[in-house]
Amino acid sequence: MDYSCHLSVSVFMLFAFFSFFPINAVARGGDRIPSQPGAMNHSKGYSTRRLFGVKEHPLTEEIIQGYMSNFELEKSMKEFGKRCANISYVYSIGESVQGFPLWVIEISDKPGQKEPEPSFKYIGNVHGDEPVGRELLMRLANWLCDNYMKDPLANLIVEKVHLHILPSMNPDGFALRKRGNANDIDLNRDFPDQFFPINDVESLRQPETRAIMNWLKREHFTASASLHGGALVANYPWDGSEDKRNKYYECPDDAAFQYMATVYSQSHHNMSLSKEFPEGITNGAFWYPIYGGMQDWNYIHGGCFEITLEISDIKWPKANELHALWEHNKKSMLNLVASLVKAGVHGRVFSGETGFPLPAYVVVEGINYTVRAGGIYGDYHRILAPRGSYKVIASMPGYQTKSTQIQINDEGVNLDFILTPEKSNNKLAKPKSCNCDCERSDQMELFPFFKTIPIELFLIVLFILLFLCYLFKRRTIFKFSRHNRQFIGAKRATVV
Structure with a gap:
């Protein structure tokens, strides 16, 4: 049995061994833990939030009654699709535990189509x-x-963005008036986590x-944003x-994420005036750590910059509010989407040889994150924070890497790359010098066998070989001449 067979058998036996152990399929990752009274992060100088500080209405x-039911929401989305068919496309990305479709509205001047x-x-x-x-x-x-x-x-x-809107990721939880889904799982703790391998089995995902x-x-x-309630x-x-631990834990694009969060908070009616969160923004781990969250997973695995927006101090406010x-959030929601075009660097990558687009890798020097x-x-x-200088690098296997320095001020920068294919360095190998002794006496040693063959036998064999070659050559010429005579005067084929 070869190495690959041994490896396959070992993997199978290991899988079978672990399959006998029960796997906890509920509550992956803990809820956010209330911070202790008076807790302080001295590196940033402000206290963490105590959860559920605002009393909820029963x-x-x-x-x-003032909120749309799941069926009313579905009806509203389909009616929207008909009313705004020129700029929208309604589709489903899957179903909830109880089989309710997860409807999405795409808004674009070319909905449902791929664009750069x-x-x-x-x-x-x-x-x-x-539900807000x-x-x-x-x-x-x-409004759009x-x-x-x-x-x-x-x-x-x-005209410049493809906006996708999923109003309800958890229709079952809404219908049941509870935080988790129908299986009582907190969906914002159900994604694979970078620190703890608690949610790595895809079949156990909700x-x-x-x-x-x-x-x-x-x-x-x-980029992306999810809307929550219970804070601002x-x-x-x-x-x-x-x-x-509760501490400021920054990701490679910390500056860009602070910029995105600030775009939302500064455009909000009163979020940026928060006395609890300077400028109305916070690092998640500093506020209180969670694991299995959607936000981090998007950034790590989806190449998508996601932030979490707490848009209402009360989770389920009265409908008349x-x-x-x-009105408080409208400008923020619009400006956050528009910031994709107004900030950062955008472009396309082409092959200098064929002119075709390339799915190249784009990195910024000093930031450990790759965009494809x-x-x-x-x-x-x-996405990059404005008012900064950046070195942008494009690379692709088989092509020469290119880089350029850009300055981003208050507008986005357009930057295309044309990558040149790498030239092969393989040259024809020069013949190696002969280190052997090439005297005539050594050459004769290559043919000692012929010394023992009688000259008469050698001549007979040579004559037979020459005669066979003559017959073979004569037959080939004859067949070729017949083949040519068959096609004299035939029409020439058209090449399309």
């Missing part, structure tokens, strides 16, 4: 008892439809989680820390 039928433009996604209702996001996202879609060709910001988003993961495999999202702050990676919440250009158009979109 859920009553009066409060619930950045894509942004909004996700609401990750937690079933935080689903209501605000439908208002966002309708109503103001396209009227408002410059609406025009920019529709269907809603798998739908999001597969969605990112199909779509090339540049823009939260950015990392969401967890390696030692599970929804209009005010929309799209396979169809070779387009890349790299």
Whole structure:
């Protein structure tokens, strides 16, 4: 049995051994833990948030009545698709535990088509008892439809971005009036985690989680935001820390994420005025660590810059407050999407030999993070904090790497790369010098056998070989002449 067979048998036996042990299929990753009173991160100088500091209204039928049910939301999205068919496309990315479709609205001047433009996604209702996001996202879609060709910001988003809106990631939790899904799993703790291998078995993911993961495999999202409730702050990676302690734990693109969070908070009616979170933003691990979160997974595995937006101090406010919440968040939601075009570096990568687009790798010197250009158009979109100088590098196996220095101020930079194929360094090998002694006496030693053959026998064999060669040559010439005579005067084939 060869090495590969031994390896296959070993892997199978190991898998069979571990399959006998039960795997916990619930509650992967803990909830955010309230920080201790007076806890302080001295590196940043402000205290962490105590959870559930705002008293929630008890859920009553009066409060619930003002929100769209799952079926009303589905109807509203389909009606939107018909009313705004010129700039929208409604599709499903999967189903919940109880079989309810996870509907998405795509908004673009070319919906459903691939373009070399950045894509942004909004996700609401990750937690079933935080429904404000689903209501605000439908208002966002309708505002874009109503103001396209009227408002410059609406025009920019529709024509330069592919915006995908998933109002409810957790329709079952909403219907059941609880945080988790129908299996009582917190979906924002159900993604594979970078620090702890708690969610690495794909078959144990919740269907809603798998739908999001597969969605990112199909779509090339540049950035994203999920809408939550229970606080008023823009939260950015990392969401967890390696030692599970409350501390500022920055990711490679910390500056870019701070910029995204600030775009939202500064555009908000009062988020940036927070006394609890300076500028209305916070690092997730510093606030309180979570594991298995969607935000970090998007950045690590999806190439997508995601932030988490807490948009309402109360998780389930009264329905008559929804209009005010929309007005407070409208400008922020629009500006965050528009920032994809207004900031960072964007471009395409081509082959200098064929002119075809290349799915190249784009990195920025000093930032340990790689962005992959799209396979169809070779387009890349790299979010970078403004007012900085960056060295952008494009590479592709088989091509020479190229780099250039750019300055990003208050507008995005367009930068295309044309990569030159690598030239082979393999040259014809020169004949090696002969180290042997090439005297005549040595050459004669190569043929000692012929000394023992009688000359008469040698001549007979040589004559027979010459005669056979003559017959073979004569037959070949005859066949060739016959073949040519068959096609004299035939019409020449047309080459298309």
